[in-house]
Amino acid sequence: MNKILLLIFLFVNTQSFAQQVDETTVKTIFDESLKNGKSYKMLEQLTKKIGSRLSGSPGAAAAVEWSRHVMEDFDFDSVWLQPVMVPHWVRGQKEIGRIVNTKKMGTVEVNVCSLGGSIGTGPEGISTKVIEVKSFEELAQLGTKNVQGKIVFFNRPMDPTQINTFAAYSGAVNQRGSGASEAAKYGAAAVIVRSMGLNVEEYPHTGGVRYKPEVNKIPAVAISTKHADLLSKLVKEDKDVQFYLETHSEILEDAPSFNVVGQINGGEYKDEIIDVGGHLDSWDLAEGAHDDGTGCVQSIEVLRIFKAMGYKPKRTIRAVMFMNEENGLRGGLKYAELAALHKEKHIAAMESDRGGFTPRGFTMSGSEAIKNKIRSWKSIFEPYGLHDFMQDGGGADIGPLAAQGTFLLEMLPDSQRYFDYHHTPADTLDKVSKRELELGSAAMAALVYLMDKYGLK
């Protein structure tokens, strides 16, 4: 064997040996998560002992303390809080939505809920006609003369033929986020938005409304998909149908809160940081199991798995519980601000905020070279059912790190069930499969391990 052949032989064998080591390590990670995992136990505590945790609420404060204690109990190298001021919105007493004096059904109570950040109608309520539209273009065509003083009902459904339900969400969610300000331009009294869900359901989905500063704030509610269909039918049958809306939500002064960070120090390259995170806050209507309890416990579990298997990372690995993703992103912004202030070098940040379902891959955002490096590890993930490394995307909370050159990733679980629960009272622990959650934790740990071992140069 000549020298060149020998070198090729050694190179190939080294490559193959390294691949074997990686496969064995990744198997150890999955075994640890599936046999001894703490993801589900943690999620049970977060959802059942604490429950809902909207920014500024007692639940959010309890979740901060809970996650600090959990990470301290796991004996991470350091655990600390990052103070951050957050919006403080309260729903107030139960909303009333009532279709009044219809010809066929008389008066019908419907299920509505204030959108997060919305002003309330106050106890006097609003009683007026409803005008249904499917788009902002349709609204603009109607103009002030048709809209003035009425309730605008945005009723464009999510498109069920989109296989990725997040694409269907993207195609409809501008109604919820911007509908109020669009309608206010034409003098609307309030807006009712069809819930962001694909099923016909009883319960409405909340979520944030964003008022434009240049127009009046008007009350905004979501209506359940079932009652959206009913309202649409009644409005078509009877042009004079009236709607009574009463909501009591209020925007209070900003409140103090915290991101919670746990860390395992790196050995060789301590200054290079890899983040893995989820958001600790949830909407007020539910336990926030899939959104985003799962992302939080999976992030903590990544570090716990490393400790349990005795893996000493080369780089510093951080689990970050971001506060206020749902209605402000203040935690994500604060985290990036502090990273810049302290001249920290965040080489990669991974987020899990698409629910605790069977992991299918990772989205990525950053240089093509790094994407291709990560894609070269795909065969290590395929035995665990992860096959999709082609989609773009990071995550909301880690987004502000992009400006610092951080490579962003988001865990990509199966998306089919997410919008059955998202922002609703149905987002509870029993909707989470223990194994699906654990597979997600393991997949995240496996990719963090590979990024830590090989770096991202």
Next chain:
Amino acid sequence: MNKILLLIFLFVNTQSFAQQVDETTVKTIFDESLKNGKSYKMLEQLTKKIGSRLSGSPGAAAAVEWSRHVMEDFDFDSVWLQPVMVPHWVRGQKEIGRIVNTKKMGTVEVNVCSLGGSIGTGPEGISTKVIEVKSFEELAQLGTKNVQGKIVFFNRPMDPTQINTFAAYSGAVNQRGSGASEAAKYGAAAVIVRSMGLNVEEYPHTGGVRYKPEVNKIPAVAISTKHADLLSKLVKEDKDVQFYLETHSEILEDAPSFNVVGQINGGEYKDEIIDVGGHLDSWDLAEGAHDDGTGCVQSIEVLRIFKAMGYKPKRTIRAVMFMNEENGLRGGLKYAELAALHKEKHIAAMESDRGGFTPRGFTMSGSEAIKNKIRSWKSIFEPYGLHDFMQDGGGADIGPLAAQGTFLLEMLPDSQRYFDYHHTPADTLDKVSKRELELGSAAMAALVYLMDKYGLK
């Protein structure tokens, strides 16, 4: 351009045009299933109006009538029943399992259920000591002197580190199927089998026991995983712990029942049949939503989708509701027997019996040439999340057709949640995601369409 180049050009363009037509047709199939699908509505009727449907039960008879009417109402070209005699086993009154006189806890009631096909203890019950084993080898080593007169407790769990939960099931289910006869060889009085589930749960999982003709039949029950852990602990702490078991199940005379078949006639090759099926019977403890209501409604939906989109198949397409998969396979055997008798040519048979979860691919059984032909269509399925066409396997009900040279396929959904519900009272409609179910129906229809269009030569 010379003639050879022209031919190559035409060939490539024809190929690419055909691929485009297929992609468009497959999109139409998915759109129909997701927008106008009847899968979920059908499943709602089958689970909520009929419910459990063990072979020989009134539920099974009602399910036969229901599926006949559904397919007639969809105006399939023909719908008929195939008479078949089925085993008739009844559970009788609720089972009693009791750990008696433990030192620490006194007497403890535990959740047990007779395995399907088991004889009962009768009203006098059995009260004796429990001996725990993990394998048949361990049982054999203990031998008659340790086992005689005792209750053998098979407590080897499913392996949580198997990513495919069906592999974990295969690794444990011999305890349920053959444990009773193995234990009877050594004179055991009865067997208790750890439920085939991966979670710690309250409820036991039933399932079939198969007695060997050469040994005595002894009562066999499943115990919930939660109580299996408890029993194991108490038996270890206290060698003298006794167990009281009382079950009332009975094996009655075989009963008349039916497979239900619906058909759309082929245009060009009417004699070539493609089957798509699920099993209509379920265990008695639940609604049989995932097992296998989903397979039944998906199979009917394949034909309904073709009719709705105006697709006239070249070959004859049949939806087959098999009877008695759970405890006898009589329906599958009868179907193959009649196919042979009538000299029918079944070129392919597809089954769905792994639950109505997000489809990930198809297993296949038959010639490598056909497998590779089907794998060449993989890129058409990838946009819908199906990527796994490499696993071997057909399905229980269509298995008997293999001897006639039929190519077999089984839809391969995500497996993580299946054994949370399988054979338990938790196998109910609310555990089925409408979209996941509809994606499965569409995936099956898409592959049947391609097999129909191109044949399997």
